[in-house]
Amino acid sequence: MKKIASSALAVLLCVLLCGCAGIQSKTSFYAMGSMVTLTSYGGNAQSEIESAVVGLENVISCRIGDSAAAKLNDSGSAENETLAEIMRFSKTLSERTGGKYDTAIYGITSLWDFDAENPVPPSESEALAAAKGCGYGNVNVEGDRVTLLNGVKIDLGSLGKGLACDKAAEIMKEKGISGVAAVGGSIGVCGKKPDGSDFVIGIRNPFASGSEYFATLSLHDCFVSTSGSYEKTFEYENVIYHHILDTSTGYPVDTDIVSVTVVCESGMASDALSTAVFCVGYENGLSLLKQYGAEAVIVFSDNHVVVTKGLEERFKSVSDGFEVSYAS
Amino acid sequence: MLRKRDVLLIVCALALSALLLALLPKGEGAYAVIEYDGAVAERILLAGIGEGETKTYTVNGVTIEADRHGAEIVKSPCPSQTCVKTGKISKPGQCAVCLPRRVSVTISGEGAPDGITG
Numbered sequence: 306m307k308k309i310a311s312s313a314l315a316v317l318l319c320v321l322l323c324g325c326a327g328i329q330s331k332t333s334f335y336a337m338g339s340m341v342t343l344t345s346y347g348g349n350a351q352s353e354i355e356s357a358v359v360g361l362e363n364v365i366s367c368r369i370g371d372s373a374a375a376k377l378n379d380s381g382s383a384e385n386e387t388l389a390e391i392m393r394f395s396k397t398l399s400e401r402t403g404g405k406y407d408t409a410i411y412g413i414t415s416l417w418d419f420d421a422e423n424p425v426p427p428s429e430s431e432a433l434a435a436a437k438g439c440g441y442g443n444v445n446v447e448g449d450r451v452t453l454l455n456g457v458k459i460d461l462g463s464l465g466k467g468l469a470c471d472k473a474a475e476i477m478k479e480k481g482i483s484g485v486a487a488v489g490g491s492i493g494v495c496g497k498k499p500d501g502s503d504f505v506i507g508i509r510n511p512f513a514s515g516s517e518y519f520a521t522l523s524l525h526d527c528f529v530s531t532s533g534s535y536e537k538t539f540e541y542e543n544v545i546y547h548h549i550l551d552t553s554t555g556y557p558v559d560t561d562i563v564s565v566t567v568v569c570e571s572g573m574a575s576d577a578l579s580t581a582v583f584c585v586g587y588e589n590g591l592s593l594l595k596q597y598g599a600e601a602v603i604v605f606s607d608n609h610v611v612v613t614k615g616l617e618e619r620f621k622s623v624s625d626g627f628e629v630s631y632a633s
Numbered sequence: 634m635l636r637k638r639d640v641l642l643i644v645c646a647l648a649l650s651a652l653l654l655a656l657l658p659k660g661e662g663a664y665a666v667i668e669y670d671g672a673v674a675e676r677i678l679l680a681g682i683g684e685g686e687t688k689t690y691t692v693n694g695v696t697i698e699a700d701r702h703g704a705e706i707v708k709s710p711c712p713s714q715t716c717v718k719t720g721k722i723s724k725p726g727q728c729a730v731c732l733p734r735r736v737s738v739t740i741s742g743e744g745a746p747d748g749i750t751g
Contacts, residue, residue: 333737334671340730340737344747422712485748492748507726509751514720516727516749531751537715566750 330484337362337469339489346499348482357472358488365391365461365468367411377451378411378458389449391461391468391573398577399441401593404552406581411458412439413555419537419548426546432555439552466491467530467576474528474572491530491576503619510624511535511564511604519624520602522616528572532579533564533604549583558584561606565590568616569599587611591632663725663742665704669693670735679703679740695736704738706731 330349333342336358343351364387367374377383395408412435416427427435443457453459461468470493473486483496485504494504503525507518511533522529534557537548551558560583567579578599582590587603591613594601600615610629612620617631667675667690674692682688682701690697695716696708703723706716709731716731722738725745730737 332671333668335732335735338732340728340732342748420713420715487748487750490749490751492750494748504747507746507749509749511751514718515722515729516719516751517722517724518726518746518749518751521746529748529750533751536751564751 337466337488339466342487343484345477345482345484348480350476350480350482353476354473357476358469361469361472365465367460374459374461377453381453384450386449388451389446392444392446392451394573396441396444396446398581401596402581402585404440405584406577407441407552408459408461408463409441409444409457410439410552411460413550414460419539424539426541429556436553436555463580464573464577467528467572470528470572491572493528493572494524494526497525508566508602519627520620520622523619527568527570528575529566529568530576530579531564531566532583535563549580560586562603563606564604566602567599569597663740665699666739666741667692667697668737692736693734695731695734697738706738709734
């Protein structure tokens with residue numbers, strides 16, 4: 306009897322193990338102003354990830370009244386390990402981009418409401434005045450204390466989703482789960498599929514409506530983020546305005562780049578770098594990517610696509626009409 | 634030492650596992666999956682909709698139309714109308730989301746990427 310029971314248990318365990326490793330679990334929830342989608346193999350950690358991402362949002366979102374970031378903006382000083390770590394990273398990136406990438410820009414971003422029913426751009430003089438009052442030079446970080454000077458305020462929208470991917474991936478790794486965590490357009494890729502193949506990430510076609518993708522990247526154990534001028538836009542008096550703002554004018558960045566997809570080992574870096582490369586332009590962007598050991602796919606307004614060498618084997622174009630070249 | 638009965642047991646277990654995996658649903662064609670706040674509200678087999686026929690669903694105030702070629706958010710009370718502007722989605726992996734109403738429509742099916750960045 307004992308033997309029969311143990312045999313039955315062995316069969317059951319085997320079935321469960323074989324089955325669970327290959328079964329895909331797909332769940333979603335809303336946080337960080339985005340839909341968060343988790344595709345996982347070998348288990349599901351939604352509740353832990355949801356709790357971590359919502360917890361992060363309550364620290365870094367300056368639009369949540371009692372978040373640590375909002376309190377920092379109100380009081381000008383706060384002691385918070387997460388904020389200090391972010392601002393240290395952000396200040397370095399600002400220095401490396403000559404201030405074209407910056408998170409101390411709430412004065413500018415608060416002038417633009419891309420989610421309004423009938424958005425109206427601020428006047429050029431108003432935006433310029435706001436831009437002059439912003440800048441990372443007014444941010445001090447000592448230990449866990451962040452101090453904002455001269456009334457400057459921070460907006461961490463350019464790296465928050467990537468950082469949320471870092472948190473999600475950390476939990477998935479701890480639990481031995483492989484899969485993909487997508488926070489809006491930022492993605493964390495953990496491990497490989499049960500059959501040993503890479504995960505396939507589509508890159509949105511910046512010229513098409515919807516979430517149509519023009520190319521794919523085969524990836525494992527990395528992070529991907531994209532910034533594009535097509536993401537949040539509005540039209541006012543026959544002019545289209547996008548949401549990536551020039552820190553020197555307070556107006557949308559004027560560039561021939563339409564989207565930048567960055568792949569690297571950190572979610573926060575991938576998110577911030579995608580915005581930074583968009584802001585500094587192609588040549589300076591390539592040099593910046595090298596400093597962070599990051600790779601990228603850059604799409605220009607004339608349908609030209611530049612893929613950095615490290616992604617050559619991983620990139621696959623799935624749509625006609627794009628001219629692809631590779632940068633070293 | 635493995636006995637004859639142990640070997641038989643292992644073979645049976647592996648065969649049962651293979652059967653289980655083989656029985657998992659796949660290859661039936663594309664679905665439009667409507668979710669509200671992360672929970673599936675409707676799962677529509679697109680090939681099951683007749684040619685020229687349109688099915689309409691309303692979830693948390695958001696109106697979605699589906700035909701055998703795809704699905705589309707056609708009406709929403711949200712201010713930015715980003716979800717409506719997304720237009721029709723038809724390829725596996727494509728998604729339209731109304732963030733304020735927490736309603737999404739995703740085309741699921743074979744060939745969908747594991748995620749889309751952008």
